[in-house]
Amino acid sequence: xxxxxxxxxxxxxxxxxxxTPAERAEILSKAHYNLFRVAARDxxxxxxxxxxxxxxxxxxxxxxxxxxxxYAGSESFFRFEKTIQDITGLPIVIPTHQGRAxxxxxxxxxxxKGKYFLSNTLFDTTRANIExxxxxxxxxxxxxxxxxxxxxxxxxxxxxxxxxxxxxxxxASHIPLCVLTVTNNSxxxxxxxxxxxxxxSRICKENRVPMFIDACRFAENAWFIKQREPGYANxxxxxxxxxxxxxxxxxxxxxxxxxxxxxxxxxxxxxxELAMDCRNLLVITEGFPTYGGLAGRDLEAIAIGLREVMDExxxxxxxxxxxxxxxxxxxxxxxxxxxxxxHAVYLDAAAFxxxxxxxxxxxxxxxxALYLEGGVRSVEIGTLMFGKYDANGHTVPAQMELVxxxxxxxxxxxxxxxxxxxxxxxxxxxxDNIKGLRIIExxxxxxxxxAKLAPIDNK
Numbered sequence: 290x291x292x293x294x295x296x297x298x299x300x301x302x303x304x305x306x307x308x309t310p311a312e313r314a315e316i317l318s319k320a321h322y323n324l325f326r327v328a329a330r331d332x333x334x335x336x337x338x339x340x341x342x343x344x345x346x347x348x349x350x351x352x353x354x355x356x357x358x359x360y361a362g363s364e365s366f367f368r369f370e371k372t373i374q375d376i377t378g379l380p381i382v383i384p385t386h387q388g389r390a391x392x393x394x395x396x397x398x399x400x401x402k403g404k405y406f407l408s409n410t411l412f413d414t415t416r417a418n419i420e421x422x423x424x425x426x427x428x429x430x431x432x433x434x435x436x437x438x439x440x441x442x443x444x445x446x447x448x449x450x451x452x453x454x455x456x457x458x459x460x461a462s463h464i465p466l467c468v469l470t471v472t473n474n475s476x477x478x479x480x481x482x483x484x485x486x487x488x489x490s491r492i493c494k495e496n497r498v499p500m501f502i503d504a505c506r507f508a509e510n511a512w513f514i515k516q517r518e519p520g521y522a523n524x525x526x527x528x529x530x531x532x533x534x535x536x537x538x539x540x541x542x543x544x545x546x547x548x549x550x551x552x553x554x555x556x557x558x559x560x561x562e563l564a565m566d567c568r569n570l571l572v573i574t575e576g577f578p579t580y581g582g583l584a585g586r587d588l589e590a591i592a593i594g595l596r597e598v599m600d601e602x603x604x605x606x607x608x609x610x611x612x613x614x615x616x617x618x619x620x621x622x623x624x625x626x627x628x629x630x631x632h633a634v635y636l637d638a639a640a641f642x643x644x645x646x647x648x649x650x651x652x653x654x655x656x657x658a659l660y661l662e663g664g665v666r667s668v669e670i671g672t673l674m675f676g677k678y679d680a681n682g683h684t685v686p687a688q689m690e691l692v693x694x695x696x697x698x699x700x701x702x703x704x705x706x707x708x709x710x711x712x713x714x715x716x717x718x719x720x721d722n723i724k725g726l727r728i729i730e731x732x733x734x735x736x737x738x739x740a741k742l743a744p745i746d747n748k
Contacts, residue, residue, distance in 0.1 A: 293609045296602045297699055300347065306330055313661050321741035322657050322726055324666050333664030334701065334709055336694040339632045340505075341387075341545035341552060343698035346597060349549065349590045356586030361577050365585035365592075369555075372592040376527070376599075377504075377534040379557035381564045383571060384581030384588060388505060388543025388554040389414040394570045395501075395541060395556060398563070399465040400424040407455060408468040408503075409447040410434075410475040413674055415468065415503065417734045424465075427455065428688070431485075434476045437637040437689060440627040442517040443482040445473030445510075447489050461496040468541075470503040471510035471533070475670055477691065478506075478611075478630020480513035483521065483532065490536035499538040499560070505546040507533065509631030512604040526599045539563075546632070549594035549698055553587045607631070610696060610706065617710040623717045632695055636713065638671060639690040642723055647672045647686035649725025649745055655692045655716070658723050663712030667694045673728075674737045 308316070308331060320326035329335060335342070357364040370382045385391045392415050396406070400422025411419065411426045419426040429448045433441035447469060456464060469489055471481045486502075493500040511529040515521050521529060534540065539558030544550045558564055568578045575582035583591075597603070608631060615629035624640035638652040645651040652671035659665045668674075671690035679685050694709065716723075730741040 293606050295699075295702060296600075296606050297346075305333055307333060308664060310661060313664060317657060317660060321729070322653070322744065323737075323740055323742060324656055324660060324668065325738050327660070327666065331664075332660075332666045334705055335666050336633070336696060336709070337666045337668050339546060339695040339697050340543060341550070342700065343545075343549040343551070344700050345549055345551070345590060345594070346699075348597070349593045352589035352593045353586035356584060356589045358585045361579055363579055363585045363588070365588040366579040369588040369592045372595050373555060373557055376530060376595055377540065377557055378531055379534060379537075379539060379559060381558050381561065383556040383558075383564065383567055383578060384583055385554045385556060385571070385575055386582030387545060387552060388503075388541060389418065390575055390582065391541040391543075391554050391556045392418040394567050394574070395466075396422045396424070397570060398566050403463060405455075405459055405464050406466050406468060407447075407452060407464060407498075409445055409470055409481060410473050411468065412470065412474045412503070413735060413737070415470075416675075421734065428475075429455065430473070430476055430688070434473065434479060435688065437477060437626045437635065437691065438624055438640065442628075443480055443485060443513075445471070445476050445479035445481045446485040447481070449485070449488050449492060452489065453492055456492070456496045456498065461498050464496075464498050467493050467498050467500045468503055469500065469537075470505075472506045472513070472631045474505070474632075475675070476689075477626040477635045478509075478633045478693075479626075480510045480517070480631065482518050483514050483529070484518070486533055486536050500536070501558075502534065502537045502540040504534075504540040504542040506631055507542075508547045508598040508604060509607065511599070512601075512608055513631065516608075526601055526604065530599065544591040544594070547595075547598045548591045549597060550587060550591045553583050553591045555581075555591075607698065610703075613703070614694075614696075614706050614710055617707075618713055621710075621714045621717065623713055626691070633693045634696075635670070636667075636692040636694070637690070638669070638692050641692075641717065642720055644721065645723070645725040647676070647690060648684040649727065650742070651725065652690045652692050653726050653742065654723050657726070658716045658719075659692070659712060662716050662719075663708065665694070665709055665712050667692050669693075669737065673740065 402423035434444040544553040611629040624637040626635035652669035675687035
């Protein structure tokens, strides 16, 4: 196979500031070992998130110049609306300033004490908005998805047997929504098969439980279906996407992912009564229904990006980039999520650092080590992000201890990724010297964003 080159040319650049390991050690200490507290200037390769960090195309920048900033009835909104309707087939489109705003509106209306929201795996802000409403988020990940280093084609799938039994046990009246995340971010960026989407939809319809898709990475998921699922090899990405959404009652989306935008999101749905409630809350918290907290120029950028992301040449390059880094790490013996996900490479921190127990946050310890070694910023997806405390104050660990290296779209080149591989391998070779961390300050919700930590001296 020939090298898959970046299907774009670079038109504008920004500098990377190189610092020393000694400087990074001081920076990390002042940041209380939380990489969210590190200034972007002090990061060499920033893989903290792929959300809002993409490089926009020349067409998107041109579209921003056409943005109609009218308060109501903007032409930019109508282009935004039609694009989403055409792609998803969902008739009602509500813009928001980003994905978590969509979640806040939806779960404020549907949530409440005694209710359960079911998912293959909820991501951090989704779960936080559910819990803030008083409800409980339940992950029903398939068995294959619970084993990071064991390959399987669709490890993001929901366990449909458990879904049926949970609905039967709790009663559909206590389950206002089922959320299928594509691709499954917390589960390693792993895809969900069309068969699974179809079966989840069938079960939900039989029990009159609405099913929404968390569509942040819908195009990447469609590419995996085309490549891995029988019967889809000759289907276009547009056709596959349309079928995916045909099984859903609605969706939420952060356009900061698969739409290449730096800000923005939306709710889309079929239920006009629910839409009315959402728009009423939107006006209070976000803005008028035809701008929803966004400038007209952002609506234009999103509409263009949603079409660009379904280009098959781009998707081939995107997924191959994740495979490339994964393969380099596997060759060096690094425990890494297999197969490669769509938007990120995930290190299995529990296997990487078996000497650090979950209570000492191995994922966060590994993320800090990557920064110290080479200025690479990643994010822990493990007990710091998802851990709880039991009634006695003891740590209840997350299901998996992962470190996500999320690659911004159209930003880094192959040499950047080669550098990341070198840093990870160097840390792996020194892994026995890495120590755990303890939390010294935390918030009640989304603690990983602001928590302060300190190293544990086990001497």
